[in-house]
Amino acid sequence: MAFGLSAIFGSPRHLQVDWLLPLVGVRLDLDPLGGLFVAATGAVSVAVGIYSVGYARREQWARFPLLVLPVFVAAMLLVPAAGSATTFLLAWELMAAASLALVLSEHRREAVRSAGAFYAVMTQLGFAAILLALVLLSSAGGGDAFSVIAAHTDDLSSGTRTTVFLLTLMGFGSKAGLLPLHAWLPRAHPEAPSPVSALMSAAMVNMGIYGIIRIDLQLLGPGPQWWGLTLMILGAMSAVFGVLQASVAADLKQLLAYSTTENMGLVTLGLGAAALLSATGAPTVAAIATTAALLHLLSHAAFKTLGFLAAGSVLAATGLRDLDRLGGLARRMPGTTVMFGIAALGASGLPLGAGFVSEWLLLQSLIHSPHGDNTLLALMMPLSVGAIALTTGLGIAAMVKAFGVGFLARPRSAAAEAARESPASMLTGMALAAAACVVFAVAPALLGPTLGQVLAVLPTVGGDATGPQFGTFLRLPGVAGSIAPGLLAGALVIAVLTALGIARWGVRHRPATVAAPLWACGADALGPRMQYTATSFAEPLQRVFDDVLRPDTDVEVTHFAESQYLVEKVTYRTRLTDPIEARLYRPVVRALTTWAQWVRGAHNGSVHLYLAYGSLGLLIVLLVAR
Amino acid sequence: MSIMAAAAAALQVLAVLAGAPLVVGGMRQVRARLEGRAGGGIGQPWRDLRKQLRKQQITPRGTTLVFALAPAVVAGSTLLIAAIVPLIALGSPLDSVADLFGVVGLLFLGTVALTLAGLDTGTAFGGMGSSREITIAALVEPTILLAVFALSVPAQSANLAAIVAATADNPGQVFSPASVLAFVALAIVIIAETGRLPVDNPSTHLELTMIHEAMVLEYAGPKLALVEWASGMRLTVLLALLANLFLPWGVAGADPSFLAVLVGVAAITVKVAVLAGVLAAGEVFIAKLRLFRVPELLAGSFLLALLAVTASYFLAAPTR
Numbered sequence: 001m002a003f004g005l006s007a008i009f010g011s012p013r014h015l016q017v018d019w020l021l022p023l024v025g026v027r028l029d030l031d032p033l034g035g036l037f038v039a040a041t042g043a044v045s046v047a048v049g050i051y052s053v054g055y056a057r058r059e060q061w062a063r064f065p066l067l068v069l070p071v072f073v074a075a076m077l078l079v080p081a082a083g084s085a086t087t088f089l090l091a092w093e094l095m096a097a098a099s100l101a102l103v104l105s106e107h108r109r110e111a112v113r114s115a116g117a118f119y120a121v122m123t124q125l126g127f128a129a130i131l132l133a134l135v136l137l138s139s140a141g142g143g144d145a146f147s148v149i150a151a152h153t154d155d156l157s158s159g160t161r162t163t164v165f166l167l168t169l170m171g172f173g174s175k176a177g178l179l180p181l182h183a184w185l186p187r188a189h190p191e192a193p194s195p196v197s198a199l200m201s202a203a204m205v206n207m208g209i210y211g212i213i214r215i216d217l218q219l220l221g222p223g224p225q226w227w228g229l230t231l232m233i234l235g236a237m238s239a240v241f242g243v244l245q246a247s248v249a250a251d252l253k254q255l256l257a258y259s260t261t262e263n264m265g266l267v268t269l270g271l272g273a274a275a276l277l278s279a280t281g282a283p284t285v286a287a288i289a290t291t292a293a294l295l296h297l298l299s300h301a302a303f304k305t306l307g308f309l310a311a312g313s314v315l316a317a318t319g320l321r322d323l324d325r326l327g328g329l330a331r332r333m334p335g336t337t338v339m340f341g342i343a344a345l346g347a348s349g350l351p352l353g354a355g356f357v358s359e360w361l362l363l364q365s366l367i368h369s370p371h372g373d374n375t376l377l378a379l380m381m382p383l384s385v386g387a388i389a390l391t392t393g394l395g396i397a398a399m400v401k402a403f404g405v406g407f408l409a410r411p412r413s414a415a416a417e418a419a420r421e422s423p424a425s426m427l428t429g430m431a432l433a434a435a436a437c438v439v440f441a442v443a444p445a446l447l448g449p450t451l452g453q454v455l456a457v458l459p460t461v462g463g464d465a466t467g468p469q470f471g472t473f474l475r476l477p478g479v480a481g482s483i484a485p486g487l488l489a490g491a492l493v494i495a496v497l498t499a500l501g502i503a504r505w506g507v508r509h510r511p512a513t514v515a516a517p518l519w520a521c522g523a524d525a526l527g528p529r530m531q532y533t534a535t536s537f538a539e540p541l542q543r544v545f546d547d548v549l550r551p552d553t554d555v556e557v558t559h560f561a562e563s564q565y566l567v568e569k570v571t572y573r574t575r576l577t578d579p580i581e582a583r584l585y586r587p588v589v590r591a592l593t594t595w596a597q598w599v600r601g602a603h604n605g606s607v608h609l610y611l612a613y614g615s616l617g618l619l620i621v622l623l624v625a626r
Numbered sequence: 627m628s629i630m631a632a633a634a635a636a637l638q639v640l641a642v643l644a645g646a647p648l649v650v651g652g653m654r655q656v657r658a659r660l661e662g663r664a665g666g667g668i669g670q671p672w673r674d675l676r677k678q679l680r681k682q683q684i685t686p687r688g689t690t691l692v693f694a695l696a697p698a699v700v701a702g703s704t705l706l707i708a709a710i711v712p713l714i715a716l717g718s719p720l721d722s723v724a725d726l727f728g729v730v731g732l733l734f735l736g737t738v739a740l741t742l743a744g745l746d747t748g749t750a751f752g753g754m755g756s757s758r759e760i761t762i763a764a765l766v767e768p769t770i771l772l773a774v775f776a777l778s779v780p781a782q783s784a785n786l787a788a789i790v791a792a793t794a795d796n797p798g799q800v801f802s803p804a805s806v807l808a809f810v811a812l813a814i815v816i817i818a819e820t821g822r823l824p825v826d827n828p829s830t831h832l833e834l835t836m837i838h839e840a841m842v843l844e845y846a847g848p849k850l851a852l853v854e855w856a857s858g859m860r861l862t863v864l865l866a867l868l869a870n871l872f873l874p875w876g877v878a879g880a881d882p883s884f885l886a887v888l889v890g891v892a893a894i895t896v897k898v899a900v901l902a903g904v905l906a907a908g909e910v911f912i913a914k915l916r917l918f919r920v921p922e923l924l925a926g927s928f929l930l931a932l933l934a935v936t937a938s939y940f941l942a943a944p945t946r
Binding site: 247327328330331348349350351352356360363364367368378379381382385386388389390392393394396397400401403404405408409410473482483484487488491492495496497498499500502503505506507509510511512513514515516517518519520521526528530531532536537538539540541543544 | 720731
């Protein structure tokens, strides 16, 4: 089984050359852009594949998910390789169906079924939007193959372009988890088995971004300014909203899912900035923004794979996702703790983390965009920097909470106390992803040539503009600024060692080190219930952002019958719901339910009636088609 | 990069190491005198450090490596910042390794390390302090980045030496609206980040009000010494950086002479002493804000920073 899995998941990385494979109506056409996504998906799949060996055994997976997992991976590898609209749609739908089947693999739980239904509806709506858009595009573009469409894009009317842009943005945006179509993400990702969550969150959401790049920016582009503007606004809103929800989430996997929305928002923001900048004639800075977006996409894939795999390892060991009941894992599962630490550092965008270099690039491109007299740019860029800055600040809070509350301190429940370290195969899978994180953090130069090749085929950049020069020092064209992540890491290690050395001053006078109990404020012993939980940790933030998060808080005070000054008990209950879901989705669902109730009157179970419906329908079709 | 520039960078680190306890002591002394007390003298923090460094190491039961390493990470990241930023001379060999974003990131790396240490103890105080600290840090970060943005627009670079050099070459810039707004915003967030009044009271040990002190409550002996030393160094470096970003005079050039380095040392000493004195004197007259009023202060500084950026965009002449 181990051989089978790794053979299936192992993706050839040398696919980054152009080749053509005509099958029966299936057209595969892999260019560097697609190759980047294929390589990213393949790399994620290798780590997840090795991890799944141990996970499947520990969780006693049925045969079904093991069968569907390779299909899902294959579909994801096909999407960026598709060379025609039909192939693309086929692969896309295969990917959606396979992922749905995997989400439902623990279908005996009610929460899984509800999440599955939610996911099914949203993914199929997205598919319908993409289908419509691609049908429009290929009928107007005079062919099914992307290359044919690309040759005819100049003939398209602006109305068609706008319609296709909006439809695809809806479809791809929902797959990438962008606002306001993100609601499936925090539902489906926590309920899916963890290797599947990792694949969905690190590889499948990338396909949404791929779609936006391929269809909107490459085939249709270069678009008018408002396209870039729309992408930027959507991206910034998704980033801030996602991270805000992540910082108050108490469910480990839900926190990671919201963080996916955040990071895809940052990627979209970068792409939008690139589109806007190239539309206003600044290809050099646009190249930096595009590089930032692609690099962030890749580093997100690395740290999110690791995050979900580590969360899965915790889930397998304790059966818990609730941070409020975890804790104390650092002593019980040291390997997993280190892995999650690396992932959290990457997600928080701090130096030495995987996300730092790409966020640095993104900020540089926004700050150094030449605005001239363009008021739009002069207004958008500071606002975007503000949004990104808020996102990083809150992202740090979210990740400190996930790591500090989930893994450090003392266990908050019996299940967390009984945790055991995961088997070697799971740790190996995680170690691979961790190695990728370290490369992104310390030596992004290794990715320079690959990204350069991808940049060359993107129209938002243009052929002559050069991207950032990756080396030991990361330098930007036209901007006097540089960082050297590798040297910075080395210097920090030296500085920390120096600090440790300074602390040894006076060591001759010290008595031997002793272990002592923690200060319990004079009480007997510290109980686990005295600790801060994830909810209490995030309470100040929740209070600060009260107006956006709209928490549902109940305080119930019961008094003794004898005197109202004596309190018998106080019940405090707070519930956080997604405000967008409550405002936007519920009315739609309610209207649909009402409508469905109304239609149900026509279904009374009589076969005769159904036959009549059938013949009536056929007659109408014939009449219309005549 | 010359030998002299490298020596100046090394001197910066040493000066921050040696000067930080003196800055803290000086501020305490100013406060004590203004409040009518005699005070412990400027050298008191140094004497405290020596005393604590000779005490027994104590490992609280149940804590992990995170708790043990956090003081060194805070101190190390601060030392690295001291080596990068142009305090005495411009040409630090590490200048091109990290720009202002990198420096801000390093600063937060230290904050995060202490926050995790607070959580690692698993006591109510540790968690409380961490939760409060991270809330403030999350709100401080946007302001710092925006202020950086405002400063790097006129200099066309976010590398610190370039910003300081650009201001030194073009002194009129200091009084531009963008610069003034950015200064005020940055001053507020530095106060918040170093845990001074009105955001946090460094001399409190009252559970309802403390933030930073609650996180480090379990540290004792040499580790506490390192934590206190590091927090003094953070204050010193940030004050010096603030001074040099907005008043860059006296900073030696990229290839300084011996005399220029001496002038640089004298200039930065005077600037930090004046800023610290003003800060300490100001603290006498204000009380600590309620924790949930702090976000309002930080939102105000965020707004100032946003205005600074907008001003730098709209009021500056088109750059290209």
